[in-house]
Amino acid sequence: MRAPGGVIFWLLSVLCSLSRSWMASLSSLGGRHLNNMLGPKNYNGVANFSTFLLDRSSGVLFLGAKDAILAVDTNNLAQKSAPIVWDVPDDKKKSCMAKGKTEGDCRNYIRLLEFIGDGQIYACGTYAFDPQCAFLNMSSLSLERGEDGGVRMETGKGKCPFEPTQHYTAVMAGGILYTAATSNFLGTLFDISRATGQEQERIRTERSINWLSDPEFVSSAFIQQDEDNNPTGDDDKIYFFFTEVAKEYDLYTKVKVPRVARVCKSDVGGMKTLQRRWTTFLKAQLVCEDRASGQRYNILTDVFTAQHTPGDPSSTHFYGLFTSQWEHEELSAVCVYSLSDISRVMDGPFKELRKTCENWINPEPVPTPRPGQCLNSALRAEGFESSLKLPDKVLTFMRDHPLMENSVIAAPLLVRRGITYTKVAVTRTAMGLEADQNNAATVLHLGTDRGELHRVAVVGQNTTLLQEMPLFPTQEPVNNILLHKGQALVGSPLYLARVGAEGCSLYSSCEVCALARPLGCVWRAKEESCSPGKTGVIQGEEVQNALRLCDSGLGHCSPAQKELRVSLGLRVLLSCVQVSPLPCTWEHPPHRRTRQHHSDLEVTVTEExxxxxxxxxxxxxxAGKESHPCIRASYQLTLESPSVGSAVALSGGRHVLAVYILCFSIGVAFGGFLLYFLSKRCRIGQRHPDHSLSSEKGRDLLGSSATPQSPSSASLLSEGFPLTEKRTGNGTLLLTHHHNNSNGHHGNYGVGVAYDSNRGNGGYANNTNSNTAVTSATSSVAEGLKLHIHETSMDERRGGERGRPEEGERGGEGDDEDEGLGEGLGGLEEELAGFTLFKLPAPLAQCEESSI
Incomplete structure (x- = not known):
């Protein structure tokens, strides 16, 4: 046992050294962003950043956190400022915890920060499940105090959610706050409301599932009309984006749909019908669908509002980030909707939701003036200066028909599988000789749930992945992205990072600069830098030529061929990164065994x-040209020995191999100890042979070791170890058996794709044998119990004439009883039937089928 112990000690030393190297690599990662990133250490542990508010004139960023508000100078992140503390008293925490909430939730999470003028910020927090709002003075960076010296607060119900993690959105329009949030402690009531302003003008949505059905609010936007260019005198509008359960579909499961809702700024409710309720609330379904494949993305996760032409509200576009309710893998898509398309649907037909028992009824005629429209010059000329003067028939129709018949439809700009995007922000770069937005490139800045920032360029229907940048030392989801003066302020619950957002200098390599050629970027070989070049419409051939000029000599559609050395019987997943929603196809040997997973291809390795x-x-x-095929990935599968292939599949790095060797050594040591323990027990049993059957007749007559162990099954192996996909840095996936070993190392980049269905059973065979042994022991107990009952019944029928044998006599009869056990149980059921104790109860009546 000393030799294995020495090996284990050596392996532990190796693991410790590896762990130190991992920590050093993480430290170096944080060191690169030390001047451009803030974390809990910078502000004495203040964390849980949830909302951002940027003063663009001064560059000061206000961050809503847990029990505090931070003010950060984005021009100098190293300059520290004291946090503005706004916590919850102890008695308030105890009262919250007495209602069944946790201590962590019974804090004050700042969820709302909005400018209200006069150098003040309106701040609202959850305040131990009792939302409260306060006023922050921007000049003194302090909360306004009352006469008693405490923070001057007002109720935040309807303005801020009760729970820290509830979906919520708010927007300030003309100094008035519009919110979409839960309005009760249980989180079962949902309102879109005008939360501030005059009391008689604070209105909300109707409490009806036709208006809001279990919504998850995502985003909101205020669209203000241009006073100098508004010939119709149309009213300002507020748009809300959310996902809700659709009531227009009768399916076996709940179907979620993305929605956009619109209300008008001057709406003050109805006189009799819809009192203190919206009279202009209309909603429509958003459709993000790839028509070629029929794939629809129905869960809305984020929306970015961009006005492409400053001062022109009609140029507003909404970039929606979607995922799918029906997909089990990670999936993200981006669709863009124009304000004109949404307005066209809102002006279209209404959907009739009421049904009879058999079919849909005819829709009601639309009254005049049209329900749901905002006030304009034409309505004011007819005498409708306010929503209070609308007739009841208009308001009744509006109450029963909030949903539009048509949907706002768009095709995805971007589709990514294996990635979950959480936030999106957009910048535009004009590509024409003049600032023509029709010839502009769009750059999507996408935050992931792993703390990364991805940049994707979209020119027409061309979509190019430019960068994948890890930001934070821990894999935390990105929950905020703000764009300011060519910089992107990216936040997570614990960190704030500042990175460049615009300019060709972001792309530090020749290949990436060539991919950014549609953005007007050109690689300067002498300076080894990427800088702006000539403007104009960029064709796909120019990108190919720019890539061929790089040292690799490869174009965007001519990737390097990767050789994968595999073994027979492996299952290999070949990755193909599909950024564009257009389809992908594979060229492969004719006699292959393959299965395509969207853009990736699974191959079972055989000789053919x-x-x-x-x-x-x-x-x-x-525009005006057809799509063309582009080679995204190329692989060559070559055969090697199974042992080497298995090592490639299971290693993934030196630390993984060390962990496997350590587990094997521990198993050998444990096996040796177990053998020693069993051999010692056997020697003790040989010294005392009386204990086989003399103690009690109800004990095991057959030991568990009497049953031979069955070998492990290959089919059981495939069921016991689920496949795990691991995406590597170059786009390939590694399929391995899932062992419960976690090395905690995230940056494992490289090419390795192999799965051996005939190897790597680990300790599964031992588990199978142990289950077999347990089954044998259970059957032995059952047989021993039957023999005990049989002998007891014979003693009672014979009146105890036959005495119990002595200990010495029974010691030599154990083998005979074991051999005759099967014959002695032949008539056991007939003998047991004579005893009242063993009579079976009457059979139960058969269950009748339910009529439901």
Whole structure:
């Protein structure tokens, strides 16, 4: 046992050294962003950042956190400022915890920060499940105090959610706050309301599932009309984006749909019908669908509002970030909707939701003036200066028909699988000789749930992934992205990072600069930098030529071929990164065994499946031209010995191999100890042979070791170890068995794709044998119990004539009883039937089928 112990000690030392190297790599990662990133250490542990508010004139960023508000100078992140503390008294915490909430939730999480003028910020927090709002003085960076010296607060119900993690959105329009949040402690009531202003003008949505059905609010936007360019005198509007359960679909499960809702700023409710309720609340379904494949993305997670032409509200576009309710894998898509498309749907037909028992009834005629429209010059000329003067028939129709018949439809700009995006922000770069927005490139800044920032360029139908940048030392989801003066302020619950958002200098390599050629970027070989070049419409051929000029000599559609050395019987997943929503196809050997998972290809390695595999994806070009195929990935499968292939599949790095060796050594040591313990027990049993059957007749007559152990099954192995996909840095996936070992290392980049269905059973066979042994022991107990009952019944029928044998006599009869056990139980059921104790109860009546 000393030799294995020495090996284990050596392996532990190796693991410790590896862990130190991992920590050093993480430290170096944080060191690179030390001047551009803030964390809990910078502000004495203040964390849980949830909302951002940027003063663009001074560059001061206000962050809502747990029990505090931070003010950060974005021009100098190293300059520290004291946090503005706003916590909850102890008695308030105890009262909250007495209602069943946790101590962590019974804090004050700042969820709302909005400018209200006069150098003040309106701040609202959850305040131990009793929302409260306060006033922050921007000049003194302090909360306004009351006469008693405490923070001057007012109720935040309807303005701020009760729970820290509830979905919520708010927007300030003309100094008035509009919110979409829960309005009760249980989180079961939902309102879109005008939360501040005059009391008689504070209105909200109707409490009806036709208006809001279990919504998850995402975003909101205030669209203000241009006073100098508004010939119709149309009213300002507020838009809300959310996902809710659809009531217009009768399916076996709840179907979620993304919605956009609109209310008008001058709406003050109705006189009799819809009192203190919206009279202009209309909603429509958002459709993000890839028509080629029929894939629809129905869960809305974020919306970014961009006005492409300053001062022109009609140029407003909404970039929606979606995922799918029906997909089990990570999936993200981006669709863009114009304000004109949404307005066209809002002016269209209404959906009739009421049904009879058999079919849909005819829709009601639409009254005049049209329900749901905002006030304009034409309505004011007819005498409708306020919503209070609308007739009841208009308000009744509005109450029963909040949903529009048509949907706002868009095709995805971007589709990514294996990635979950949480936030999106957009910048635009004009590509024409003049600032023509029709020839502009769109750059999507996408935050992931792993603390990364991705940049994707979209020109026409061409979509190019430019960068994948890890930001935070821990894999925390990105929950805020603000764009300011060419910088992107990216936040997570614990960190704030500042990175460049615009300019060709962001792309530090020749290949990335060539991919950014549609943005007007050109690689300068002498300066080894990326800088702006000539403007104009960029064709796909220019990107190819720019890539060929790089040292790699490869174009965007000519990737390097990767050789994968595999073994027979493996299952290999070949990755093809599909950024564009257009389809991808594979070229492969004719006699292969493959299965396509969207853009990726799964290959079962046989002699016939060896060869070259090429992925072709359709790329869109400029308007008026057809799409063309582009090679996204190329692989060559070659055969090698199974042992080497298995090592490639299971290693993934030196630390993984060390963990496997450590587990094997521990198993050997434990096995040796177990053998020693069993051998010692056997020697004790040989010294005392009386204990086999003499103690009690109800004990095991057959030991568990009497049953031979069955070997492990290969089919059980495949069921016991689920496949785990691990995406590597170059786009390939590694399929391995899922062992409960976590090395905690995130940056494991490289090419390795192998899955051996005939190997790596680990300790599963031992588990199978142990289950077999337990089954044998259970059957032995049952047989021993039957024999005990049989002998007891014979003693009672014979009146105890036959005495119990002595200990010495029973010691030599154990083997005979074991051999005759099967014959002695032949008539056991008939003998047991004579005893009242063993009579079976009457059979139960058969259950009748329910009529429901």
């Amino acid at each position: 499946s060896l060869g070259i595999y090429t992925c072709h994806c359709q790329e869109g070009v400029q």
